[in-house]
Amino acid sequence: MLISGYFSSSETGMMSLNRYRLKHLEKENHKGALRVSALLKRPDRLIGLILIGNNLVNIAASAVATIIGMRLYGDVGIAIATFVLTFVILIFAEVTPKTLAAIYPEKIAFPSSILLKILLIVLFPLVVAINWITNGLLKLFGISHKDIQEHSLSTEELRTVVYESGSLIPEHHQNMLMSILDLEQVTVEDVMIPRNEIIAIDINDEWKSIMKQLTHAQHTRVLLYRDQIDDAVGFIHSRDALRLLTKEQFTKANLLRAVREIYYIPEGTSLNTQLLKFQQSKERIGLVVDEYGDIQGLVTLEDILEEVVGDFTTTMARSASEEVILQPDGSYLVDGSANIRDINKEMNWQFPINGPKTFSGLIVEFLEEIPEANVGLRIAGYPIEIIEVKENMIKVARVIPEFKKD
Structure with missing residues (x-):
């Protein structure tokens, strides 16, 4: 019964392990995790080994119980032995050890892997023979032991992991993680400033009006355009504008020479893609354009970051x-x-x-x-x-x- 309980608990413990925690412990060179990972690389052999051992001891227990029953009670003893043995195996060799292993999989799997590794070497020919037969039967159904599914998480499964983390991850951090997962589903149109709300300066306005707008500008970068916003000229940085304002000969020509090239963003671009493009191009602001090249809005790096960490206190947009x-x-x-x-x-x-x-x-x-x-x-x-x-x-x-x- 003890040996049967060992094999039963080993099977449940091995299969109940958290694979991601196991990989983490494996990276930290945890000896038990390394042994278990090696065994789990071929689950068909591991299951074959455990079932060979479990069935051998259960059949041996059945034979011993039958002999004892017949000696004590004759033919009636066979029925008594069958009933008693079934009850004993269920309680002491199946349910109890498997429940224990399901609750404490690491405490059961890591130590038991020592003996399982030795048994696999000893019984390797028998295990391989049984696996050869079982894998051959599975091939008839188009199934191969090579089709072992990697335990990778989908986006929705990862969401569940974050939500179920409870107090392990603070609520604010949970919200940030969920926002990161949402970046690929959110496009630049969802966070952009619409074209009718873009604060820009018409370069064809009177020079005094332009000077006043530059002086009172509340943003680091201001868009310049001619007559209509679709005819955008470029962005002027407040630092460059301030430097020009201190000069005596500050003219439209000098202002136009100081503008920076416009970075255009196609509509429909997901935020995670745009975040990478901002990083690669060393840009912080861009104009969203449709398929006809018409400007639809304006997006900044801050707009994307706010989707992850929440609104910054310095933002000028309405909440x-x-x-x-x-x-x-x-x-x-x-x-x-x-x-x-x-x-x-x-x-x-x-x-x-x-x-x-x-x-x-x-x-x-x-x-x-x-x-x-x-x-x-x-x-x-x-x-x-x-x-x-x-x-x-x-x-x-x-x-x-x-x-x-x-």
């Missing part, structure tokens, strides 16, 4: 809390230009994000027309009332999340 205002009746007034992903994250709402990026765009797409004020609708189960429409855009809408019904 979702400023665009979503709680009313005394429990409803919320939402700015039409608010980014849907931002308000979903801030308010824990579930508005669809696979279409328009702004709240106004979502409503217009749903209605398939530009609505008038005081029109009511329901999107994703949320009752919405349009409060103000101006310049073909929904400026303010009311959301009543308390009455959401899926």
Whole structure:
């Protein structure tokens, strides 16, 4: 029974090990982990060895129990021995040792691997013969022992690991890890500053106006353009502008010579890809363009980093809390230009994000027309009332999340 319990617990312990922790211990040259990893490289041989040993001792126990039963009780002893042995094996050689091994797999697997390694050498010819037969049978079904699946995690499985980590990973770090996993699903359009909100200077304006805008600029880099934003000239760095402002002969020509080349970003680029491109090109800001070359918005390195670590205190953009205002009746007034992903994250709402990026765009797409004020609708189960429409855009809408019904 003890030997049977050993083989049963060894089998469960080996198969219950956390493979990622095992790899970690293996890298640290843990002797037990190295032995177990070597055995698990050929699980067909390991299982064959364990089952050979387990079946040998169980059959031997059955034979001994039958002989004892017959000597004590005659023919009736066979039935008694069968019943008693079944009960004893289940309790002491199967359920108890396997449960123990499932709870403490490392404490069982690492020590037992010493004896298993020796037994594998001793019984190697028998193990190979049995594996040859079993692998031959599996080939009839198109299965090979070489088809062992690597224990790699998919993105969704990795999300589950992060969520299930509990107190092992602080909540803030969990949110950062989840944001990193989301980078490949989020595109530059989701985080860009729309073209109508880009702060830029028309180089064809009066020189005094240009000087005033440069002096009061709140951003490190300012876009310069001619007449319309699609005819962009380049970015002027505040440091370069300050240096030029200190000179007596500061002219448009000098300003244009100081502009830096524009870095263009195709729309649809995922954030993880763009982050790498920013790093490779040593850029920090770029203009998002569509397939026709028209400028759709502006993206900075800070915008991408904020998706991971959250908003920086120095950001000039409005937060979702400023665009979503709680009313005394429990409803919320939402700015039409608010980014849907931002308000979903801030308010824990579930508005669809696979279409328009702004709240106004979502409503217009749903209605398939530009609505008038005081029109009511329901999107994703949320009752919405349009409060103000101006310049073909929904400026303010009311959301009543308390009455959401899926």
